[in-house]
Structure formats: C-alpha cells, structure tokens
Amino acid sequence: MxxxxxxxxxxxxxxxxxxxxxxxxxxxxxxxxxxxxxxxxxxxxxxxxxxxxxxxxxxxxxxxxxxxxxxxxxxxxxxxxxxxxxxxxxxxxxxxxxxxxxxxxxxxxxxxxxxxxxxxxxxxxxxxxxxxxxxxxxxxxxxxxxxxxxxxxxxxxxxxxxxxxxxxxxxxxxxxxxSAGHFVKMVHNGIEYAMMQLISETYELLKKGLQLHDDEIHNVFKNWNEGRLQSYLLEITTDIFAFKSTGESTLLLNDIKDEAKAKGTGKWTSQTAMDLTVPIPIIDIAVAFRDLSKYKSLRIETSKLYPNLKEVKYPGIAQEYLSHLEEAFYFSMVSAYSQGMHLLYQANITYKYELNLELIAKIWRGGCIIRAVFLKDIYAAYKKNPKLEHLFLDNSIKESLTKSIPAIRTIVSDAVQNGIAVPAFSASLSYFDGLRNDNMPANLIQAQRDYFGAHTYERIATEGIFHTDWLTQTNK
The missing domain is CATH 3.40.50.720 (NAD(P)-binding Rossmann-like Domain)
Incomplete structure (x- = not known):
C-alpha cells in the first residue's frame, strides 16, 4: 500500500x-x-x-x-x-x-x-x-x-x-x-466527424451501389486499411464488419438502428468556423447528416413518396469500380484533413494561440481517433513549410490529389444518377472546385446585395467602395 x-x-x-x-x-x-x-x-x-x-x-x-x-x-x-x-x-x-x-x-x-x-x-x-x-x-x-x-x-x-x-x-x-489545447481537440473531432461520414457513405455505395455482401465489404475495408488509407477508423470498421453476437449468423451492425448520436464537438467546429469565416463544408455536412439521421420516421414517410424510379445499377465490374472508389475516398480524406488544418491556421491568427501545425500533425499520428498513415504526409508538408496556409498548396499532396480527380468526379456523378446521397464526397469535390476557381460568381452576389440592401461593392480596376441605384442606373 x-x-x-x-x-x-x-x-x-x-x-x-x-x-x-x-x-x-x-x-x-x-x-x-x-x-x-x-x-x-x-x-x-x-x-x-x-x-x-x-x-x-x-x-x-x-x-x-x-x-x-x-x-x-x-x-x-x-x-x-x-x-x-x-x-x-x-x-x-x-x-x-x-x-x-x-x-x-x-x-x-x-x-x-x-x-x-x-x-x-x-x-x-x-x-x-x-x-x-x-x-x-x-x-x-x-x-x-x-x-x-x-x-x-x-x-x-x-x-x-x-x-x-x-x-x-x-x-x-x-x-x-x-484555450489552444481544447481548440485543437475540437478541430480533431470535426475531422473525425467528416471521416466517419465518408466511411458510412462508402458503406452505402458498396452495399446499395455495387450490391456487395457484408463479407465482401469487410474485405474492401480490410484491403484499404493495409495501404495508404490505413487509419484507426478504417481498422475498427473492418472489425465491425466481422462481428457477430454469440449464436447469431448475421452481423450485429445490421441490428443497429440508423440514428447517429453526437456530443456536440462537431457542431462546435462548424459554428466556430463560421464565426471565423473559414469554409469547412465536409465537416458541416457530416454534422448535418448526423442530425438528419435522427428523423427516422420522417425519412420513412418521405421514402414512400419519393422512391427510386429505376433500379440502382452501377457501370462495369465491381472489382474494377472499387479502384475508383478508393481514389475518391483518398481525395475526400485529404480534403477533410486540409479543411481542419486550414481552420487551425486561421484560428491561430485570430486567437494568437502560437499553434505549431507541424507539431499537431506529429502528435495526431498515434493514439488518437483520427490517426492515419496520411498524417505522415501532413507532418512532412508542415515540416517543409511551417507557414503553409493550406495543404492543397503542398507539391507532394498536389501530385497525389491530382491523380484522384477523375475518380472523385466519377463516384459523385454515378451516385447522383442512382439516387444515392454522398454529401461528404460531394462537399469535398465542390470545395476543391471552388478553391481552385480564381474567378468565382460571387460578384453577382455582391451586385444582388447592393441592389436590395445598398450593401456596396468593390470594383476590379478601380479602388474604393461603390453603390449603384440599380433602378435609375446611377453610380455613387
């Protein structure tokens, strides 16, 4: 004693x-x-x-x-x-x-x-x-x-x-x-929400899209977890697709109600990002779809009114299509971590935390829920350039991400055609396309705001703040 x-x-x-x-x-x-x-x-x-x-x-x-x-x-x-x-x-x-x-x-x-x-x-x-x-x-x-x-x-x-x-x-x-420690943990949990949503969407694509059996889905996740997608969340997903209760012939997973709970950290991440005007759409949609899952009776009622008008049918052979899905998952995973790290970058400026993004990536490589092989690439990116504003700007990540673009476009397009919701995959692609757009249509939004609310706007070639009387065509 x-x-x-x-x-x-x-x-x-x-x-x-x-x-x-x-x-x-x-x-x-x-x-x-x-x-x-x-x-x-x-x-x-x-x-x-x-x-x-x-x-x-x-x-x-x-x-x-x-x-x-x-x-x-x-x-x-x-x-x-x-x-x-x-x-x-x-x-x-x-x-x-x-x-x-x-x-x-x-x-x-x-x-x-x-x-x-x-x-x-x-x-x-x-x-x-x-x-x-x-x-x-x-x-x-x-x-x-x-x-x-x-x-x-x-x-x-x-x-x-x-x-x-x-x-x-x-x-x-x-x-x-x-409060730097708890802020970093909050963003960690936001990335966790995004990754869990991505995995669940992958599950639906495998089951409803490719119509694979549970043991086949288990093998997909197992194989992925042995390569560049290796992560703790894929590891436990693999285990879940092998778990049967004593005496049962089917997976326990199939007996679990499709209503996801949450403790609020994902919501906090989204709320904080909006306060800081940092876009993190893949985390936002992950939070939103957990909320949507809770409306079980409403979803059942709606499904009866709007059934699929045609049979879900995916092109090609399942095994060939899996390579596209793996690439699309990689693309979306990169997007999820990149959005989280960008939020940390901007929060560091606002709150003066003195965060070290290289160090954060380093300690996330083990022990935590979002640990993954990909964190080695994130760590390497910030080690090479501690002032890196966004992971998409890193040359190594750019090379691997570019190779996955055709696959993510294929996966999102086919899901839409077959009536399968893939909000996290879609958000990762739209975020990418928006971020690489050097001339967004936001000028029209500014014109609309000025038209109905006199909120003013800036011009491309002339400095200053402007307002137009859109009905009389006079500029001020």
Whole structure:
C-alpha cells in the first residue's frame, strides 16, 4: 500500500476514461489518486489496479489532503456546468500554485474563461484535449494540452510516459496559449466527424451501389486499411464488419438502428468556423447528416413518396469500380484533413494561440481517433513549410490529389444518377472546385446585395467602395 505523501497526480472522475488514465500512470510507476462520489467507481479502480500504486477516494477533502507539495489534479468529467461545479467545490481545498487540468471535451470558450479566472486566483490551469477513447486512455492516448506553459513543463514527464509513441516519440506536446489545447481537440473531432461520414457513405455505395455482401465489404475495408488509407477508423470498421453476437449468423451492425448520436464537438467546429469565416463544408455536412439521421420516421414517410424510379445499377465490374472508389475516398480524406488544418491556421491568427501545425500533425499520428498513415504526409508538408496556409498548396499532396480527380468526379456523378446521397464526397469535390476557381460568381452576389440592401461593392480596376441605384442606373 502506498502512503499519501507519495501521491504525485490525481484525477477527479473515475469513469472509463479517468480510471484507465490512472491505471496507465500506475503501469508507468507513478503513484496516483482518484476521486469519485460514486463508491462503485472507486472500488472498480482498486479491482483493476495490479500495481498497488493507486489510491481511491469518495471524499473530496480526503482526496485533496492526500498529496504533499504542489498538487496536480485532472478533471475528467462531462463538459459544461459540471466542470464549473467541480471547480467550485475543489478550489477552496487547494493552495495557490496548484495545477488544475481539464481533460474533458470542454468548449474552448469555457476553457478561455476558466484559464483567466484561475490565473487571477493564483492557480495554474491547463485545458487538455485527450483522444483515443477507452483503449487510448489505458494504453496510450494522444494529448493536446494548452494554457499555462510553465505548468505543462511540470507535468510533461508524466504525460510523455503515458502517451502513445510513434517512432519512440510521445504523442503529446504543448499546443499553445489560453484555450489552444481544447481548440485543437475540437478541430480533431470535426475531422473525425467528416471521416466517419465518408466511411458510412462508402458503406452505402458498396452495399446499395455495387450490391456487395457484408463479407465482401469487410474485405474492401480490410484491403484499404493495409495501404495508404490505413487509419484507426478504417481498422475498427473492418472489425465491425466481422462481428457477430454469440449464436447469431448475421452481423450485429445490421441490428443497429440508423440514428447517429453526437456530443456536440462537431457542431462546435462548424459554428466556430463560421464565426471565423473559414469554409469547412465536409465537416458541416457530416454534422448535418448526423442530425438528419435522427428523423427516422420522417425519412420513412418521405421514402414512400419519393422512391427510386429505376433500379440502382452501377457501370462495369465491381472489382474494377472499387479502384475508383478508393481514389475518391483518398481525395475526400485529404480534403477533410486540409479543411481542419486550414481552420487551425486561421484560428491561430485570430486567437494568437502560437499553434505549431507541424507539431499537431506529429502528435495526431498515434493514439488518437483520427490517426492515419496520411498524417505522415501532413507532418512532412508542415515540416517543409511551417507557414503553409493550406495543404492543397503542398507539391507532394498536389501530385497525389491530382491523380484522384477523375475518380472523385466519377463516384459523385454515378451516385447522383442512382439516387444515392454522398454529401461528404460531394462537399469535398465542390470545395476543391471552388478553391481552385480564381474567378468565382460571387460578384453577382455582391451586385444582388447592393441592389436590395445598398450593401456596396468593390470594383476590379478601380479602388474604393461603390453603390449603384440599380433602378435609375446611377453610380455613387
């Protein structure tokens, strides 16, 4: 049994994530403590710990008094009001100079507020995004801390030990000032939404378009995950297409209702991007289609009124068509990551976070939900040019993306002809075509705005701000 004075780190909230993080730390020979009002969670910690280096509490006062010297306490509780409630209960029990970490999925604006408030009160505060789910927390997550850099340097030895490692390098690094850590995690989750939507659309194309059986779809995802599309999300998708409940002959997947839930981080990404006027359409549509999935009864009613008037029939042989689909998936994957990284680039200017996009790509290569082989290319692009505004401008990515253009056009066109919704594939293509358009039709929008609202416009060859009385043909 460890003594209280040996304790070096504490976590409030012993649910799946909190408990597994503590067990991860104990595995690396750190003496740690956990607190939860629910005594069953405390008991579970003791039952699962094989090291004897954890200590559990169901009394918060006893928990805070169990440390010697400067305390480091992480909150792993649901985002929102609960975080503020826990802080209100915790702060009177701490000393100035103690370190507080919010390791949940807090909105970055809440983190910014808490960072300033706790700094004024004499506490060190870190907002840290944690990705990797239950397995990551236990075996090595990717962590995105931001806020108090001095405090990060104090706790970095622990975080580096428990993080996932890629090429012997830990997938944790200081993201930047203020709420930078939670902002980066929010964008991470936005990319996650986009990738999950892309995979689900691919599933529908394989099933309804190419009319493949479940075992054939499993093989497609398995093969893709062994090449340049390799990613954690494709890995778990492959597993899902092989999972049958005990005694059942069909996939569990086929018994799951097609209504997707969400916790809000994707929505936050879209809302923030709109505030910053950064287009991220593939993430926006991923959020929108999760929402659409919830209207099950409405979708059933509508499907009866608007059935397909012809049989879904795809051209050519399925195996030949799969190469087009793989290329289209690659194209859309590049678009999803590029839009997320562009949002980080612009947010860095607005919020002055001092983000390092190369470093972000580096720590996303392992431990997190969006880890993928392609992140090596992103890391290489920013390593080569730290000031790169958009990934589409990188020559290496340009070469591979260009090769995939015919395929994405084929996939989107055939899906439209056959009445299969592919909003993420379509959004990635439209975004690309819009971004490479050096003369958009937005001049007409400006003319319309000036016509009905006198919102003014700028001219191509003449400096200044102009307004036209469109009914009398007079310019001002």
């Amino acid at each position: 460890i003594s209280d004075k040996q304790l070096s780190f504490g976590i409030i909230g012993l649910g799946t994530m909190g408990r597994n993080m503590l067990l991860n730390m104990a595995d690396h020979e750190f003496a740690v403590a956990g607190y939860d009002k629910n005594t069953k969670q405390v008991q579970a910690l003791y039952q699962e710990d094989l090291t004897g280096l954890t200590k559990g509490f169901s009394n918060i006062t006893a928990f805070t008094q169990s440390f010697s010297g400067i305390r480091t306490i992480m909150l792993l509780v649901p985002a929102g009001k609960i975080v503020d409630a826990v802080l209100s209960e915790l702060l009177p029990l701490l000393n100035k100079g103690d370190i507080i970490i919010d390791g949940g999925n807090s909105h970055f604006t809440d983190t910014e507020r808490r960072y300033k408030d706790l700094e004024q009160k004499g506490f060190h505060f870190i907002g840290m995004g944690v990705s990797g789910g239950e397995e990551g927390a236990r075996k090595g997550p990717s962590m995105m801390p931001g806020g108090d850099k001095k405090a990060y340097e104090t706790i970095a030895p622990i975080l580096r030990k428990i993080a996932a490692h890629v090429n012997a390098e830990p997938t944790v690094a200081f993201m930047g000032l203020g």
